[in-house]
Amino acid sequence: MHPRSRQPAAVPMPRGFSADAGGPEPAIEVRGLVKRFGPVQALAGVDFTVRAGELFGFLGPNGAGKTTTINVLTGLARPDSGTIRVAGIDCSADPKAAQRLIGVVPDESNLYPELTGFENLSFCGALYGMRKREREARARELLETFGLADAGDRRFGGYSKGMQRKLTIAAAIIHQPSILFLDEPTTGIDVASARQIRQLIADLHRSGATIFLTTHYIEEAERLCQRIAFIVAGRIVRTDSLAALMQQAEGRHIVEFSLSATDRDLCRPLTAAFPDLRCESVGAGRLRVESSRPLNIGPLVHFFEEHHLEVTEARKVRPSLEEVFVRITGLETTAMQKEKERATAAQ
Amino acid sequence: MKAWIAFWGIFYKDLRAYYLKPPNISWGLIFPFAWGAMFLIRSGSGLHGVLSLLPGVMAVSVLFGTTSLLAVTITFEKRARSFDRLLLAPISLHLLMLAKTIGAILFGIANAFVPALIALFLTDLSAIDWGTLLWSVVLIAISSTFLGLFIAVSVREVFEAQTFSNFFRFPMLFLCGLFFPIAKLPLWLRWASYARPLTYGVDAMHTAVTRTGRLPLPLDFALLAAFCALLFLGSLRSIKARWIL
Numbered sequence: 001m002h003p004r005s006r007q008p009a010a011v012p013m014p015r016g017f018s019a020d021a022g023g024p025e026p027a028i029e030v031r032g033l034v035k036r037f038g039p040v041q042a043l044a045g046v047d048f049t050v051r052a053g054e055l056f057g058f059l060g061p062n063g064a065g066k067t068t069t070i071n072v073l074t075g076l077a078r079p080d081s082g083t084i085r086v087a088g089i090d091c092s093a094d095p096k097a098a099q100r101l102i103g104v105v106p107d108e109s110n111l112y113p114e115l116t117g118f119e120n121l122s123f124c125g126a127l128y129g130m131r132k133r134e135r136e137a138r139a140r141e142l143l144e145t146f147g148l149a150d151a152g153d154r155r156f157g158g159y160s161k162g163m164q165r166k167l168t169i170a171a172a173i174i175h176q177p178s179i180l181f182l183d184e185p186t187t188g189i190d191v192a193s194a195r196q197i198r199q200l201i202a203d204l205h206r207s208g209a210t211i212f213l214t215t216h217y218i219e220e221a222e223r224l225c226q227r228i229a230f231i232v233a234g235r236i237v238r239t240d241s242l243a244a245l246m247q248q249a250e251g252r253h254i255v256e257f258s259l260s261a262t263d264r265d266l267c268r269p270l271t272a273a274f275p276d277l278r279c280e281s282v283g284a285g286r287l288r289v290e291s292s293r294p295l296n297i298g299p300l301v302h303f304f305e306e307h308h309l310e311v312t313e314a315r316k317v318r319p320s321l322e323e324v325f326v327r328i329t330g331l332e333t334t335a336m337q338k339e340k341e342r343a344t345a346a347q
Numbered sequence: 348m349k350a351w352i353a354f355w356g357i358f359y360k361d362l363r364a365y366y367l368k369p370p371n372i373s374w375g376l377i378f379p380f381a382w383g384a385m386f387l388i389r390s391g392s393g394l395h396g397v398l399s400l401l402p403g404v405m406a407v408s409v410l411f412g413t414t415s416l417l418a419v420t421i422t423f424e425k426r427a428r429s430f431d432r433l434l435l436a437p438i439s440l441h442l443l444m445l446a447k448t449i450g451a452i453l454f455g456i457a458n459a460f461v462p463a464l465i466a467l468f469l470t471d472l473s474a475i476d477w478g479t480l481l482w483s484v485v486l487i488a489i490s491s492t493f494l495g496l497f498i499a500v501s502v503r504e505v506f507e508a509q510t511f512s513n514f515f516r517f518p519m520l521f522l523c524g525l526f527f528p529i530a531k532l533p534l535w536l537r538w539a540s541y542a543r544p545l546t547y548g549v550d551a552m553h554t555a556v557t558r559t560g561r562l563p564l565p566l567d568f569a570l571l572a573a574f575c576a577l578l579f580l581g582s583l584r585s586i587k588a589r590w591i592l
Contacts, residue, residue, distance in 0.1 A: 030431045074435055075434070075435065076431055076434060076435065096438070096439065097437070099436065099437040100437040102435075104435050106428065106431060108428055110427060110428040110431060110432060111429065112360070112364060112429055113427075114363075114364045115360070115363070119363070123356055124361045124432070125357075126352055126353055126355070126356025126360075127353050127356060127357070127432070127433070127436035127438070128349075128353070128358075128436065128437065129349025129353055129437075130352065131352065153477060162489055171432075198427075208474045240550045285520065347545075
């Protein structure tokens with residue numbers, strides 16, 4: 001199933017969202033991007049292309065270089081070397097021309113707490129040279145679209161985190177940019193708001209925008225993105241379409257076993273007994289067994305019984321983008337899990 | 348034209364968010380009044396001394412009004428990352444920083460005329476050259492605002508901005524000729540005095556109010572303008588080096 005077909009019905013998007021980047025020119029073209037902060041190599045020769053009208057995911061763990069990439073692409077940071085073209089404009093030569101075409105949603109909701117939602121949107125419209133009548137009409141339209149019409153006269157500082165995030169996205173599209181950068185748009189907000197925001201992102205994409213989305217939520221990328229780049233330690237390790245990436249996971253058969261309490265390392269004896277299987281411990285008393293052929297769990301249950309362990313649950317795991325991510329990046333799922341937990345705790 | 352819409356948008360937003368807030372308005376009124384009363388009582392010259400104290404009190408009101416507010420607002424916005432929103436706007440850094448400072452400049456000018464307004468009820472101000480006084484106040488307001496900007500872009504935290512501001516403001520205050528006549532200062536302190544913009548502003552105001560300025564008016568204005576340009580360009584350089592990494 002195509003990930004976007006899982007989305008609920010689209011909310012009506014504001015009129016006139018610009019789809020100027022729909023020509024033959026790539027929306028974003030990055031070549032050999034290098035950025036250092038003192039001794040830290042933040043980006044080590046990053047290359048990728050985002051096609052016009054595409055929803056492109058930039059996936060990696062915290063500290064991989066996602067925000068640095070966005071900062072460099074949007075003009076908030078200068079690259080040490082490399083070239084960036086946004087809608088054909090060389091960003092080093094004319095960053096302000098490129099900034100006219102883009103909208104940016106930073107990883108923190110950074111609107112003005114002392115202004116109301118409406119005033120914030122109107123102010124952001126003014127920054128892009130929109131006349132008063134035009135920006136106020138657009139602000140009202142966006143407040144309506146984002147379900148914030150009733151909160152438009154309330155101060156931004158009094159909004160919930162989810163509302164703040166939605167208004168920050170609305171502010172980024174007030175001038176109808178053709179390319180939208182979203183940096184971790186759902187991090188630190190509740191599940192319902194995150195769901196609404198994913199829906200808004202999908203709708204924005206449907207209305208013609210090119211979207212560059214960074215996230216460390218793999219399922220978010222899987223649900224929304226058409227193509228994905230994996231970045232680890234400032235390097236792109238793989239860029240491909242979601243379909244191609246998922247194809248890599250197809251044909252893998254995974255079963256997760258929950259065993260009566262044990263902290264023994266069973267992977268070594270198991271792979272010795274079943275050499276074509278791959279085994280990974282995914283927590284206390286939990287083993288993930290993977291095979292390129294359909295798994296017959298009878299011999300495995302027998303193996304565990306021989307080791308005086310009871311199988312309390314055997315669950316078939318659907319191959320996911322996470323599997324692909326782990327295989328390509330070499331990052332442990334537990335490391336990603338810790339990140340998720342940290343993000344959830346931040347909520 | 349579009350850039351000017353952004354300019355006025357930033358100016359209007361700052362007016363709403365900072366300058367027209369009741370605490371700032373009351374501070375802008377009380378502070379110059381307190382300075383004026385303090386110097387008048389300290390001088391012991393009664394109402395006869397109002398005219399001679401006026402330039403210094405006006406200059407100090409502008410200096411503290413502009414630097415305090417600007418150092419806080421810009422540092423605060425940078426800290427909260429809302430300043431990034433301005434850096435992402437398709438307007439030049441020059442225009443952006445002028446938009447961010449125009450509110451403080453006007454706030455400083457308004458601050459300066461609070462003591463003048465009070466003096467109006469205490470003494471005869473008919474001898475004042477108001478044109479020269481206005482230009483002096485405007486140039487002091489611009490140079491002080493750009494000093495505040497320079498401080499704001501050189502620090503990370505609001506409290507650092509406040510502390511760093513005093514590092515500049517108090518030497519200016521003591522060396523501008525307000526407390527001690529510059530002619531009576533030791534030679535090295537005289538040099539230190541002439542290395543500060545407020546000295547020229549106060550001198551120009553003395554010329555406007557009591558005709559007792561020591562330097563020719565064009566020289567005062569030219570040097571003040573030079574300080575303005577130097578501080579503004581220095582601030583832009585600092586922003587490019589420190590904020591657009």
